[in-house]
Amino acid sequence: MSEPKARNVGPSGIDVAYERFGAPDAPPVLLITGAGAQMINWPEGFCQALVDRGLQVIRFDTRDSGRSTHFHDAPVPDFPAALAGDLSTASYSLSDLAADTVGLLDALGLTGVHLVGSSMGGMIAQMVAIEYPDRVRSLTSMMSTTGEPGVGEADFSVFAELGAPPRDREAFIEWQVRALGLAASPEFEFDVVAATERAGRVFDRGYDALGMQRQGLAVVATGDRTERLRSLRVPTLVVHGACDIVCDVSGGRATAAAVPGAELVVLEGMGHNLPQELWPELATHIAALAHCVEGGRPADALSDQLKGPAAPGR
Numbered sequence: 001m002s003e004p005k006a007r008n009v010g011p012s013g014i015d016v017a018y019e020r021f022g023a024p025d026a027p028p029v030l031l032i033t034g035a036g037a038q039m040i041n042w043p044e045g046f047c048q049a050l051v052d053r054g055l056q057v058i059r060f061d062t063r064d065s066g067r068s069t070h071f072h073d074a075p076v077p078d079f080p081a082a083l084a085g086d087l088s089t090a091s092y093s094l095s096d097l098a099a100d101t102v103g104l105l106d107a108l109g110l111t112g113v114h115l116v117g118s119s120m121g122g123m124i125a126q127m128v129a130i131e132y133p134d135r136v137r138s139l140t141s142m143m144s145t146t147g148e149p150g151v152g153e154a155d156f157s158v159f160a161e162l163g164a165p166p167r168d169r170e171a172f173i174e175w176q177v178r179a180l181g182l183a184a185s186p187e188f189e190f191d192v193v194a195a196t197e198r199a200g201r202v203f204d205r206g207y208d209a210l211g212m213q214r215q216g217l218a219v220v221a222t223g224d225r226t227e228r229l230r231s232l233r234v235p236t237l238v239v240h241g242a243c244d245i246v247c248d249v250s251g252g253r254a255t256a257a258a259v260p261g262a263e264l265v266v267l268e269g270m271g272h273n274l275p276q277e278l279w280p281e282l283a284t285h286i287a288a289l290a291h292c293v294e295g296g297r298p299a300d301a302l303s304d305q306l307k308g309p310a311a312p313g314r
Contacts, residue, residue: 003017003018003019003067004017004018004019005017005018005067005068006018006103006104006107006108007107009100009103009104009106009107010099010100010101010102010103010104010106011096011099011103012063012069012092012096012099012100012103014063014068014069014100014103015068015069016060016061016063016068016069016100016103016104016107017039017060017061017066017067017068018039018058018059018060018061018104018108019039019058019059019060020056020057020058020108021047021048021050021051021056021057021058021059022050022051022055022056022057023051023056024056025056026051026054026055026056027054027055027056027114027137027290027291027294028055028056028057028058028110028113028114029050029055029056029057029058029113029114029115029116029286029290030058030059030060030101030104030105030110030113030114030115030116031047031057031058031059031060031116031117031118031121032060032062032101032115032116032117032118032121032122032124032125033059033061033062033065033118033119033120033121034118034119034120034121034122034143035119035120035212035215035216035219036065036207036209036211036212036215037065037118037119037121038061038065038066038202038205038206039059039060039061039066040059040066040198040201040202040205041198041202042059042118042274043194043198043274043276043279045276045279046274046279046282046283047059049279049280049282049283050283050286050287052283053283053284053286053287053291054287054291055114055286055287055290058104058108058110058113060104061205062097062100062121062124062215063092063096063097063100064208064211064212064214064215065206065208065211065212065215066202066205066206067205067206070206070208070211071091071092071211071214072210074091074214075088075089075091076089076210076213077089077090077091077210077213077214077216077217079213079216079217079220082217082220082221083220087217087220087221089217090214090217090218090220090221091214091217091218092214092218092221093218093221093222094123094124094127094218094219094221094222095127095131095222096218097124097127097215097218098124098127098128098130098131098132099131101124101125101128102128102132102135105135111135112134112135112136112137113135113136113137114136114137114138114139114140114286114289114290114293115128115129115136115138115139115140116140116142116286117139117140117141117142117144118142118143118144118274119142119143119144119246119247119272120144120215120216120219121142121144122141122142122143122144122145122255123144123145123147123219123222123225125139125140125141125144126139126141126144126146126225126229126255127222127225129232129234129236130225130228130229130231130232133232133233133234136234137234137235137290137293137294138234138235138236138237138289138290138293139232139234139235139236139237139259140236140237140238140239140285140286140289141236141237141238141239141252141255142238142239142240142282143239143240143241143244143246143247143252143272144238144240144247144251144252144255145247145248145250145251145252145254145255146224146225146226146229146251146254146255146258147219147222147223147224147225147226148224148226148254149224150250151248151250151251151253151254152247152248152250152251152252152254153247153248153250153251154245154246154247154248155245155246155248158182158183158245159179159182162175162178162179162182163175164209165207165209169200169203169204172199172203172207173196173199173200173203176195176199176202176203177192177195177196177199180195180199180273181195182245183245183246183271183272183273184271184272184273184275185241185243185269185270185271185273185275185278186243186269186271187243187268187269187270188269188270188275188276188277188278189275189276189277190273190275191275191276194276225258226254226258229255229258229259230258230259230260232259232260233260234259235261235289235292235293236256236259236261236262236263237262237263237265237285237286237289238252238255238256238259238262238263238264238265239252239265239267239282239285240252240253240264240265240266240267240270241266241267241269241270241271241272242266242267242268242269242270243268243269243270243271244270244271244272245271245272246271246272247272249266252264252266253266263289265285267281
């Protein structure tokens with residue numbers, strides 16, 4: 001599939017690479033990736049599962065990833081200084097990433113979408129809902145958190161021996177597959193073949209280690225969104241894996257507690273990835289929310305649909 005680019009997107013005037021799946025008149029779902037990830041980290045099979053449930057899917061590379069604009073001339077991120085309060089090396093914030101997202105909607109002629117964000121993408125989706133509520137039909141925040149200190153924290157000890165990503169292609173592929181495996185869902189099979197193929201595509205499309213750091217520093221620069229999340233009045237679903245070591249499940253619980261009326265689904269055995277076995281269930285949850293909103297049904301209709309074998313965790 002070809003990868004078009006939207007030009008001069010948002011206030012920053014960046015280029016954004018994107019793809020669309022499904023019928024153009026179906027309800028639009030915009031998928032937002034996490035830090036260091038590219039749009040291809042949303043597997044094609046998962047996108048198709050959403051299309052099969054009557055949705056249109058758009059995925060895209062955020063700034064500093066893949067084939068969208070990279071900020072190579074920006075300062076080298078200094079995380080210790082930022083954590084001490086000096087944000088001088090932060091090139092942008094989550095608000096800028098939210099403005100990019102809305103700029104892409106403008107470029108595509110979409111007045112409103114169902115937002116689905118994973119990890120840092122969940123934070124961007126939250127910020128879009130906070131700052132551009134009229135553009136958001138529904139919000140699904142996955143594997144994400146609120147920015148509140150002490151919740152949603154990572155267990156970095158698991159990744160202590162990984163080291164920095166190598167510059168050589170084959171070494172990078174091996175490094176990324178190992179990293180993804182460490183973060184993966186412990187009770188589901190980790191697809192090494194698919195991860196290896198995707199890691200090669202990530203490298204070829206433009207992996208940017210400093211870009212990932214710039215994105216991460218944007219999260220630090222933005223801080224705690226909890227009070228702003230309390231102001232949301234958008235139908236919201238929060239999905240989190242019970243075994244997530246990159247963003248502890250407390251982050252999902254805090255998000256659901258902050259957003260009025262949010263539904264929380266905690267999936268046992270799920271880590272910080274999208275195991276193929278869970279694609280149908282995840283797609284069904286997202287589609288249920290979208291179709292409830294599109295049909296003008298009340299929030300409790302979604303709650304009823306989520307009950308059963310995969311009941312919301314609380």
